[in-house]
Amino acid sequence: MRYLKVVAQDRSGKGVADTLHFEFYEDGRLQRKATEADRQRLKAFGNTYLKCAWFNSGEEEARHLRIFSLNPSADGTPESVRLHFHEGPVIVYKAAAHDVDGDGELEVILSSDVDNDGRADRTDRRRVAALVREFLKIGF
Template identity: 75%
Template sequence: MHFLKVIAQDRSGKGSADTVGFQFFEDEQLQREATDTDRQRLKSFGKTYLKCAWYNAGEGEERHLRIFSENPSADGSPETVRLHFHEGPTIAYKAAARDLDNDGVFELILSSDVDNDGRANRTDRSRVKALAKAFLKLDGR
């Protein structure tokens, strides 16, 4: 399984993330860091991710997102994009965007309070949907 690992950091100590890093993995093996070309394609993804307020103080990497797609029908078109928000090796919470009829549109968004504002609401679902769409564009689907 391949996934994108996203790590946000507050290196300035101002209480909000100021750096976002991207790493591409295959079966838990780091394949590569994001290139300048990748970073251009990940710009809107990064902006949306920063709104989730899931970041590390300093240069830590404990808090991170792992995002990946699943295609159980094996037709080449992902039915689900999963977001796992990690605190070290533990998944702190999850979210998912599902295309129930495989038409390229997410009909079901499952999420909790992904932006950490104390409320699980429409804003959280829209952020999950935006992250899932941006990931699929990056993933070439």
């Protein structure tokens, strides 16, 4: 399975993430870290991810997102994009977008409180939809 791992860090100690790292994995192995060209393509994704407030203090990397798509029918379009928010090896919460009718559009958005404001609401679903949309643009 291929996935993008995103790590946000608050290196300045101001209580907000100020550094983002992107790593591309396949079958659990690091394939490469994001290049400058990747970072340009991931800019909108990163800005949306920062709104989720899932970051580490200092240099820590325990909190991270793993995002990946699934295409069990092998028709070339994802039927599902999944987001796993990790604290170390443990998945703390999940979100997903699904194409239920096979038309290439992800109609169903499932999410919990991905922006950590204490409510699972429409804003969380919009954030998940935006993350998925930007993830699919990078073609990973």
